[in-house]
Amino acid sequence: MKYDFKAVEKKWQKKWEEGKVFEVSKDYTKPKFYALVEFPYPSGQGLHVGHPRSYTALDILARKRRLQGYNVLYPMGWDAFGLPTENFAIKNHIHPEIVTKQNVARFKSQLQALGLSFNWDNEINTTDPNYVKWTQWIFLQLFKKGLAYKKEMAVNWCTSCKCVLANEEVVGGVCERCGSEVIRKVKSQWMLKITEYAQRLIDDLDGVDYIERVKTSQKNWIGRSTGAEVDFSTTAGDDLKIYTTRPDTMYGATYMVISPEHPYIEKWADKLENMDEIRAYQEASARKSDFERTEMAKDKTGVMLKGVRGINPVNNEEIPIFISDYVLMSYGIGAIMAVPAHDTRDWEFAKKFGLPIIEVVKGGNVEEEAFTDCATGEMVNSGILNGLSVQEAIEKITQFLEEQGKGKFKVNYKLRDWVFSRQRYWGEPIPLVYCEKCGYVALPESELPLCLPNVESYEPTDDGESPLANITEWVNTTCPCCGAPARRETDTMPQWAGSSWYFLRYCDPTNNDALASKEALDYWMPVDWYNGGMEHTTLHLLYSRFWHKFLYDIGVVSTPEPYAKRTSHGMILGENGEKMSKSRGNVVNPDDIVNEYGADTLRLYEMFIGDFEKSAPWNTSSIKGCKRFLDRIFSLQDILVDGEGYSAKLESSMHKLVKKVSEDIENMKYNTAIAAMMSVLNDINGSITRGEYKTMLLLLNPFAPHMTEEAWELCGFGGAITDQSWPVYDEAKCKEAVVEIAVQVNGKIKARMDVPADATKEAVMELAAADAAVAENLAGKTVVKEIYVPGKLLNIVVR
RNA sequence: GCGGGUAUGGCGGAAUGGCAGACGCGCCAGAUUUAGGAUCUGGUGUCCUUCGGCGUGCAGGUUCAAGUCCUGUUACCCGCACCA
Numbered sequence: 001m002k003y004d005f006k007a008v009e010k011k012w013q014k015k016w017e018e019g020k021v022f023e024v025s026k027d028y029t030k031p032k033f034y035a036l037v038e039f040p041y042p043s044g045q046g047l048h049v050g051h052p053r054s055y056t057a058l059d060i061l062a063r064k065r066r067l068q069g070y071n072v073l074y075p076m077g078w079d080a081f082g083l084p085t086e087n088f089a090i091k092n093h094i095h096p097e098i099v100t101k102q103n104v105a106r107f108k109s110q111l112q113a114l115g116l117s118f119n120w121d122n123e124i125n126t127t128d129p130n131y132v133k134w135t136q137w138i139f140l141q142l143f144k145k146g147l148a149y150k151k152e153m154a155v156n157w158c159t160s161c162k163c164v165l166a167n168e169e170v171v172g173g174v175c176e177r178c179g180s181e182v183i184r185k186v187k188s189q190w191m192l193k194i195t196e197y198a199q200r201l202i203d204d205l206d207g208v209d210y211i212e213r214v215k216t217s218q219k220n221w222i223g224r225s226t227g228a229e230v231d232f233s234t235t236a237g238d239d240l241k242i243y244t245t246r247p248d249t250m251y252g253a254t255y256m257v258i259s260p261e262h263p264y265i266e267k268w269a270d271k272l273e274n275m276d277e278i279r280a281y282q283e284a285s286a287r288k289s290d291f292e293r294t295e296m297a298k299d300k301t302g303v304m305l306k307g308v309r310g311i312n313p314v315n316n317e318e319i320p321i322f323i324s325d326y327v328l329m330s331y332g333i334g335a336i337m338a339v340p341a342h343d344t345r346d347w348e349f350a351k352k353f354g355l356p357i358i359e360v361v362k363g364g365n366v367e368e369e370a371f372t373d374c375a376t377g378e379m380v381n382s383g384i385l386n387g388l389s390v391q392e393a394i395e396k397i398t399q400f401l402e403e404q405g406k407g408k409f410k411v412n413y414k415l416r417d418w419v420f421s422r423q424r425y426w427g428e429p430i431p432l433v434y435c436e437k438c439g440y441v442a443l444p445e446s447e448l449p450l451c452l453p454n455v456e457s458y459e460p461t462d463d464g465e466s467p468l469a470n471i472t473e474w475v476n477t478t479c480p481c482c483g484a485p486a487r488r489e490t491d492t493m494p495q496w497a498g499s500s501w502y503f504l505r506y507c508d509p510t511n512n513d514a515l516a517s518k519e520a521l522d523y524w525m526p527v528d529w530y531n532g533g534m535e536h537t538t539l540h541l542l543y544s545r546f547w548h549k550f551l552y553d554i555g556v557v558s559t560p561e562p563y564a565k566r567t568s569h570g571m572i573l574g575e576n577g578e579k580m581s582k583s584r585g586n587v588v589n590p591d592d593i594v595n596e597y598g599a600d601t602l603r604l605y606e607m608f609i610g611d612f613e614k615s616a617p618w619n620t621s622s623i624k625g626c627k628r629f630l631d632r633i634f635s636l637q638d639i640l641v642d643g644e645g646y647s648a649k650l651e652s653s654m655h656k657l658v659k660k661v662s663e664d665i666e667n668m669k670y671n672t673a674i675a676a677m678m679s680v681l682n683d684i685n686g687s688i689t690r691g692e693y694k695t696m697l698l699l700l701n702p703f704a705p706h707m708t709e710e711a712w713e714l715c716g717f718g719g720a721i722t723d724q725s726w727p728v729y730d731e732a733k734c735k736e737a738v739v740e741i742a743v744q745v746n747g748k749i750k751a752r753m754d755v756p757a758d759a760t761k762e763a764v765m766e767l768a769a770a771d772a773a774v775a776e777n778l779a780g781k782t783v784v785k786e787i788y789v790p791g792k793l794l795n796i797v798v799r
Numbered sequence: 800g801c802g803g804g805u806a807u808g809g810c811g812g813a814a815u816g817g818c819a820g821a822c823g824c825g826c827c828a829g830a831u832u833u834a835g836g837a838u839c840u841g842g843u844g845u846c847c848u849u850c851g852g853c854g855u856g857c858a859g860g861u862u863c864a865a866g867u868c869c870u871g872u873u874a875c876c877c878g879c880a881c882c883a
Contacts, residue, residue, distance in 0.1 A: 213803060220802055223882065244883060257883090300881085324881095331882045338883085344800080345881055414882050534803095534877080571877095608823070610812055614804090615876085619811060625823045628838090672813070675822035682822090742818040747864050749818060787863055792817050797863045 003634040005598030009706040013115060021722050022066070022074070022117040028523040030071040035062045036503055036563075038532035038540070039077040039124075041495075042103035043084055047110040048580070049588045049606070049618065054531050054569045056603045056703075057612060057668060059116045061529060063702035064665055066117075067726035073524055074117060075506040077124035078104050082495045086426035090458045096426045100127055110591065114599045115705050122509050126498030127426075131505060133449035134515040135497050136431040138547065140442045141554055143432065147193045150440070153419060157185035157464060164423045164464045184286065187464065189421040190430060190491060194546045198222050198413040200560075201545055210566040211613070214537050221538040223414025228398050230407035232256060232337065233311040235318070236268050240310055243332035243412060246342065247401070248393035251382040252360035253337035254350065256310045256321045257302065259329040260285045265305075273306040278323060285325040300326055300349040312337075313406040314397070315383060324349065332412055341366040342374060361390060418543065420494060423466040425458045427492030435479035435486040444480055450488075466490045499540050500547040503527050503562060515556065522558055530563040533571075541566070567668060570615035572606070577617045588618050600704035601627045607670035607703060629678055630707050633700060636681075636688050637715055643689035650692055652736055653680055658729035661699045674703065690715070695727045742793040743768045745777040761788040768794055 016022060035058045040051060062074035080100045089096040104125065111118065124131055142148045156165040160180035164187070175182055194201075202222055205215045227245035234240050242256065258264060260282045269275060281303045302324030309318045326345055327336055340350035340357045347370035350357055357366050362378045364371020371377075379385040384400065385393040401407030421430070431443040431450045443450060453474040455467050468490040469475060479486040501515065507524040508516035532541070548562040573579060574586025581587065593602045604626040610616035646654045657680050664673035677700060688696075694717055701708040701721045712721050735757055741764070743751040751771045755764050765786060768774050774796070781798035788794045 216803065217878075220879080225882075227883080242883085246883080326881045326883090328882070336883045343883070345883075348881095412882080414879095538878085608811090616811070619824070622811065622824045629823085631838095671811095672822080675813070678822055740818090744818085744864080752818075785863060787817085789817050793864090795817080795863055 003631055003707060003710075005600065005707070008710045009113075009115065009599050012706045012709050013112060015720075016115075016117070016722075017112075017120075020121070021720075022072075022119055023121050024073050024119050025071045027071065028519065031069065032524060032528075033062070033065040033070040033072045034503075034524050034526070034528045035065070035072065035074045036506075036527045036530045037076075038536065039079050039499070039502060040107060041079050041082055041084075042100060042107045044088060044099070044103055045582075046103075046106050047590050049590050049593070050572045050580070052114055052116075052590060052602065053572055053606045053609075053612075054533075055111070055114070055116050056606055057569060057670065058529065058531050059603075060607070060665055060670065060702040062117055063705065063722075064662075064726055066722065067698070067701075067724060069725070073122070073506065074119060075122040075124070075509075076111065076116075076118040076120070077122075077502060077506070078107070078126065079495065079499050079502070080104065080125055080127040081427045081493075081498060083424070083426070086424060086458055089426070095454075096458070097127065100125075113594055114590070114603065117705070122506050124502060124505050124509050126502065129449045129451055130510075130512070131498070132428050132451070134505065135428050135493065135501070136443075136448050136450060137445065137515065138501060138551070139428075139493065139497070140431060140445070140448075142192060142550060143440075143442055145550075145554070147196065147550065148420065149191055149193070150188055151191050151417075152186050153189040153191075154184040155187050155189070155464075156182050158182050164460065184288075185464070187423075189419050190489075192418040192420045192546075194418045194543070195413060195415055197546050197549055198224070198415050199411075200549060201542065204545075204549075204561055208561050208566070209564060211568055214534070214541070214566055214568060217534075217537045218542060221415065221542065225412050225414075227410055227412065228401060228407050229333070229410040230313065230337070230401055232313060234308055234321070235311070236271050236308040238264075238267070240264065240321070240335055241333055242335045242337050243410060244337055245412075246339065246394075247397045247407070248379065248382075248385065248390050249339040249342050249360050250312065250314045250337065250397060251385065252339040252341050252358045253312055253319065254340060254356045254358060255319050255338045257324050257327045257336050257338055257346075257349070258321060259327045259334035260323050260325055261329040262323070262334045264335075265323065268305070268308050271307045274303070277303050278305065281323060288325070300324065300345070300352050302326075302349065302353070304353070310337075313401065313404065320355075322349075322353075330416060331414065340370065342371055344370045344372060346370070360385075418546075420497075421491035422494050423460050423464055423490075424492050425452065425455065425467045427494065428497055429468065430489040430491050430493060432489040433477055433479060433486045434489065435481060435484055437484055438479055438481040438486075440489070441479055441481045441486070447480075466492060468492070496540060496543050500544045501551070503530075503544075504548075504551075504557065521556075525557060526559045526561060527563045527565075529565045529567070531567045531569060534568050537568075568613060570611070570613055572609070573615055573617040575618050575620065580618075586618075588620075593623065597623055597627050598630075598706075600630055600707045604630065604674065604703050608674045610671060612668045612670055626674075629674075629681065630704055632681060633696065633704075634707055634711055636684070636693055636696070637711060639687045640693055640715060641687045641689055644691045645689065646692055646695075647689050650680075650684070650688075652733055653683060654692055654695055655729040655731075655733040658695065658699065658727045659731075659734055662726070662729070665702070670703075690717070697721065698724060698727050739791045741791065743771065743774055744793060744795040745774060746797055747795060750774050750777055757791060759790075761786065761794075764788055764794050765796075768796070 037054045037058050062072050066072050085096045085099050088099050158165050158175040158180055160178045165175060165182060202219055202224060225245050227243060228247040229241055229243050231239035231241050265278060272278060302322040305321045308321060310321050311318055327334060338346040340346040341359045342361060358381055359366045360379060360382045361374040362380050363374055375390050377390055379388045379393045385397060398409055429450045429452060431448060432440045434440055453471050455471055458467055460467060461469055475488050475490060477486055477488055504516050508520035511517055544562060548557060549560060551557045552560050574584060576586055578584055578586060590602060601623060605623045608626055657676055660676045661673045697708040697712050709721050737757055738754050739757045740752055740754050742749050743753060750773045753767060755767060778798060783796060784799050785797040
């Protein structure tokens with residue numbers, strides 16, 4: 001029988017939709033399974049073959065769980081705010097809302113054509129006013145708890161477009177759109193205090209099941225380090241506070257460095273003799289873009305402060321203070337003690353400026369290079385620390401500094417607060433009002449959502465303000481607090497805002513009184529299994545954990561972590577092994593594959609392509625193998641024979657297959673699950689019982705849902721597969737009675753033979769000795785050792 | 800520089816320390832077909848005429864046995880980048 005995938009796939013998709021087959025049950029007593037994939041940004045390009053890799057993988061889990069009796073939430077939605085839509089709107093003068101609507105419609109039909117079992121009743125869109133309302137509501141809670149604040153920040157500014165650029169829009173130091181120079185411009189930005197959660201974001205990783213590389217990346221990104229804050233006295237009178245991770249090396253500190261933006265420069269202005277030189281340096285480093293600073297990383301520059309010197313608290317020696325842009329204001333406290341003998345950067349700087357280098361840990365040659373790998377060394381030239389190990393020295397000196405009131409133990413993080421402002425149109429307006437008298441005031445909740453006004457131009461203004469700043473009738477309002485005239489905040493939120501809590505809205509997407517009901521959240525959360533790309537590890541994944549922890553603290557959600565389990569898929573590369581991109585001309589359109597081979601084949605191929613976690617190149621000719629496999633499974637109908645059970649010939653194969661496929665799906669080893677099914681298919685010749693065929697179709701159903709339903713129906717097995725139960729296996733029946741083992745002599749294979757699975761070592765030895773090839777190799781030798789691994793091999797060691 | 804990852808046939812990839820190359824693609828041969836395509840059957844790491852030898856980036860080591868464990872090393876990919 002020929003399989004007509006075009007007609008069959010449409011038929012079942014219609015049945016699933018009309019029958020609401022995959023919708024969730026409101027019965028909160030059933031066991032639940034919440035499967036989540038990252039919702040897409042509905043771009044103008046349509047779906048990419050990369051999307052279905054993740055979606056199909058969790059679709060397989062969702063479908064399997066439903067057959068296992070779970071109430072499954074597997075929702076989909078649209079992360080629809082964002083720059084490409086806005087840029088398209090600017091260029092074509094179409095409202096972003098209309099563009100979004102069109103793109104969403106296209107994406108949705110593409111996803112439905114793949115037979116993904118999403119709960120479309122729970123669909124959400126981050127640009128929907130009813131969604132924006134709750135995004136803004138969460139922001140207001142953060143604001144009220146003091147976790148949102150305003151700060152002067154350097155932003156990327158395109159000198160030609162006269163507008164603020166996101167980091168992603170700055171490529172190689174120039175504007176991605178026009179190629180002009182990008183400089184740093186200081187603007188006032190809304191910030192979220194994610195740093196307040198840094199330690200909890202690290203600690204709580206211990207309680208969740210994330211793949212290890214995600215945990216590692218998040219920890220490295222948060223970048224915890226321990227050390228000491230130390231007060232150096234200065235000849236100017238005030239103490240200069242520095243941060244170091246190596247307080248043990250304090251006797252080696254021969255100078256100090258502060259960042260060019262350090263406030264003490266202004267404070268000491270009247271004492272500094274070379275203020276002109278210092279100002280010139282400050283201006284030069286302010287003008288440098290990030291790109292230039294990186295380019296110049298090798299060449300250390302700086303200016304010595306004349307008129308003020310620091311005093312090392314461990315030996316009271318006076319040392320010079322420099323300003324240099326190798327010290328960043330944004331990490332630690334923008335000031336360091338420099339130990340050139342044991343820090344590469346300090347060493348380079350000291351060599352260039354002719355500063356003394358004092359070895360304080362034995363073992364290196366500090367005249368040649370900085371000796372940094374010295375955790376196991378012994379302290380020298382270090383007064384009270386001499387002879388101690390590095391570890392002992394750290395403890396002793398920290399204690400000493402504390403006793404002297406000159407320092408204390410200190411933890412630092414690389415993580416910075418989250419820049420939350422965008423001077424853009426297509427985002428959630430920040431729901432605040434600025435009043436001369438009251439400052440920034442939160443909008444009352446009754447005024448949410450604060451919607452975007454209609455504007456004529458979506459371009460940012462000349463001075464880099466959001467296009468909203470030009471809409472005076474929208475901007476001008478009254479203070480919710482005192483009623484005086486006031487102005488709305490015109491910045492909008494970044495795209496990350498909507499995706500930081502979307503998994504909560506899925507639980508109860510139409511709720512008007514809360515972001516989701518308590519019952520729905522308590523039932524569905526946490527997400528049981530979240531799959532997504534590695535590129536979101538340190539952005540979306542961290543941001544959403546932060547928001548969730550905040551919502552936990554204010555009692556909105558009941559779990560401290562949003563995701564119980566996180567896995568990650570590899571990228572699908574172009575046929576040439578490079579990343580798929582329009583410019584490389586190696587993009588594969590999923591629509592074309594669905595048209596030519598069918599959705600089931602595409603799904604199966606993407607799961608068979610290789611290890612799910614690793615990237616894999618696309619290969620159009622390999623798809624044929626998957627198509628052939630599905631056609632052959634479908635054709636098994638022609639050789640169907642009676643019998644609801646398994647035939648003697650296939651019984652153990654079937655039990656093993658159920659076990660293998662069940663376990664492989666749970667471990668996301670889809671490729672080997674499919675290989676196992678192919679292998680069993682290859683063993684079938686002549687006939688297959690109804691029972692065997694049923695099991696095959698059930699196991700294959702999550703991968704190829706359309707074809708298996710059609711075959712099930714044509715064979716008259718009764719009902720739909722979606723109403724059946726996942727097959728079970730009997731461990732005892734997975735074992736074969738007779739197994740082939742390899743016989744080795746000194747590790748070299750000499751023979752293969754069939755032995756009973758439960759044969760003893762002695763029995764197998766006897767059988768082996770009877771084999772001619774083995775006997776030949778044993779002749780005249782002494783057997784020293786016999787290793788028998790049941791079911792695998794026998795190794796006879798002789799001398 | 801730092802962090803993470805990868806390395807196995809012509810290709811994608813399999814292998815709880817236990818028969819390397821499952822499964823698929825491609826290729827070869829045969830069947831079927833007017834022909835092509837499609838389909839089906841068999842073969843397919845490599846060297847040698849055979850016996851057999853050699854093979855998992857490279858060099859060592861542990862073990863009866865190593866793709867797998869240990870030490871060192873190289874190449875490539877991804878992320879971060881003066882983080883004191």
